[in-house]
Amino acid sequence: MQVITIHSYKGGTGKTNLSLNLAVSAANRAKRVALLELDLESPAIYNTFKNTRGKWMNDFLEKDDVKLKDILTDVSMTAKTKGALEVGLANPEMSAVRKSIGGDRKEQLKGLKRLMSIREELKGYDYVFFDTSPGVTYASINAVLTADRIILVAKSDRFDIEGTDRLIAEFYEGLEKKTGLVVNRVLTPQMTQAVTEKIKIPLLASIPCYCEVPIAGSHTIFVNDKPGHPYSQNIEELLERTLAF
Amino acid sequence: MWAQRVVLIRVLRVNSEPRLVLNRKTLNMGGGMGATMSQQVKLLTEIARGIKDLNKRINDLVEMQAKILESRQSATPKALKQEEPLDALTLLELPDHLRRTAMALHQLGRATAETVSDMTGNSRSIESAYLNQLQRQGYIHKERGKMDGENPKKVYFHV
Ligand SMILES: Nc1ncnc2c1ncn2[C@@H]1O[C@H](COP(=O)(O)OP(=O)(O)O)[C@@H](O)[C@H]1O
Numbered sequence: 196m197q198v199i200t201i202h203s204y205k206g207g208t209g210k211t212n213l214s215l216n217l218a219v220s221a222a223n224r225a226k227r228v229a230l231l232e233l234d235l236e237s238p239a240i241y242n243t244f245k246n247t248r249g250k251w252m253n254d255f256l257e258k259d260d261v262k263l264k265d266i267l268t269d270v271s272m273t274a275k276t277k278g279a280l281e282v283g284l285a286n287p288e289m290s291a292v293r294k295s296i297g298g299d300r301k302e303q304l305k306g307l308k309r310l311m312s313i314r315e316e317l318k319g320y321d322y323v324f325f326d327t328s329p330g331v332t333y334a335s336i337n338a339v340l341t342a343d344r345i346i347l348v349a350k351s352d353r354f355d356i357e358g359t360d361r362l363i364a365e366f367y368e369g370l371e372k373k374t375g376l377v378v379n380r381v382l383t384p385q386m387t388q389a390v391t392e393k394i395k396i397p398l399l400a401s402i403p404c405y406c407e408v409p410i411a412g413s414h415t416i417f418v419n420d421k422p423g424h425p426y427s428q429n430i431e432e433l434l435e436r437t438l439a440f
Numbered sequence: 441m442w443a444q445r446v447v448l449i450r451v452l453r454v455n456s457e458p459r460l461v462l463n464r465k466t467l468n469m470g471g472g473m474g475a476t477m478s479q480q481v482k483l484l485t486e487i488a489r490g491i492k493d494l495n496k497r498i499n500d501l502v503e504m505q506a507k508i509l510e511s512r513q514s515a516t517p518k519a520l521k522q523e524e525p526l527d528a529l530t531l532l533e534l535p536d537h538l539r540r541t542a543m544a545l546h547q548l549g550r551a552t553a554e555t556v557s558d559m560t561g562n563s564r565s566i567e568s569a570y571l572n573q574l575q576r577q578g579y580i581h582k583e584r585g586k587m588d589g590e591n592p593k594k595v596y597f598h599v
């Protein structure tokens with residue numbers, strides 16, 4: 196089992212889109228896949244998949260007696276995947292969001308322990324993807340600490356490059372984890388070059404800005420809806436590279 | 441910078457037969473424009489041997505220190521700091537060597553120094569020293585084996 200965390204310094208870099216499409220793409224290869232939403236601050240995946248279980252990732256992280264299998268929703272039918280795809284959704288209710296940020300160190304330690312425990316519980320799965328919140332929040336560091344591989348997503352604006360560079364220097368370097376870079380929403384080849392000149396981790400993909408991605412919205416899954424579109428091909432290649440590096 | 445390195449290598453030569461001494465002269469001999477291929481190869485081989493030797497000595501030193509630490513702490517009464525949660529942000533603030541140990545223990549959940557050392561690649565005695573250090577700081581717990589399948593003679597650590 197491989198745990199793959201998608202993280203970034205800034206918001207709006209395309210993490211949720213990438214996580215969703217990578218998870219679907221992996222499940223399409225007849226693999227057993229789970230996608231867990233650890234962006235507890237701004238949940239989004241509930242827009243794509245309904246929660247039929249009544250329990251959320253938040254419950255799993257907070258309570259020892261809630262197992263992951265109690266909260267995972269099988270979405271293979273909705274997503275039309277060949278293999279099994281299950282999702283664990285973050286609770287979008289404001290009270291839950293507030294609670295997730297407010298926890299003290301002890302509660303955050305519990306969250307980390309719970310997340311580490313999924314290695315045991317999801318032993319039979321091939322891939323587990325974590326979608327995270329940007330920057331250094333408890334939920335996202337916990338997700339990074341639990342990961343085998345990390346995909347760091349950046350846009351090519353100056354603030355994002357600066358921030359991502361600092362995130363790597365001050366945070367990632369001490370963790371000694373396999374970390375690769377995706378430059379997303381690229382407008383010109385020079386933009387990718389500007390990022391790779393500054394950020395010296397392996398480049399996994401440079402994905403252009405396609406208007407079709409936001410137009411498709413959150414109700415469809417891009418790789419399944421438009422398999423011939425270059426974004427879908429970018430996702431396939433990114434998955435290959437992520438698993439290989 | 442170079443001067444410091446040369447000094448370091450000289451210091452480590454104490455108590456051993458003379459080995460490679462890196463200085464401007466030897467470097468110029470091998471690295472200069474006039475050096476032949478075989479001179480360069482010879483120098484590189486010597487440098488590689490020198491580095492290997494250094495590595496071994498540093499490891500020996502660390503291990504010696506770990507043993508001293510271990511014996512010291514078993515002799516002194518336990519003055520434990522109060523319990524400190526080893527949460528993600530705390531983990532990030534630990535020095536590199538302790539963070540590696542703490543991350544391994546997080547993944548293992550509950551383990552002996554030996555199991556942690558299998559994961560980190562350090563020796564058992566070093567891991568034991570690091571784990572005890574984390575325990576003294578209140579980050580982790582330590583007890584004799586008592587769970588199913590555990591050896592009651594062995595010490596187990598957990599977060
Ligand atoms: N390659 C792309 N081209 C154009 N728009 C994109 C691309 N990737 C993502 N987007 C858009 O960017 C916005 C933010 O994406 P999202 O996945 O929600 O980011 P994050 O989860 O990092 O905040 C969305 O509107 C999404 O449709």
Ligand SMILES: [Mg+2]
Nearest residue numbers: 210211234239
């Ligand atoms: Mg998101």
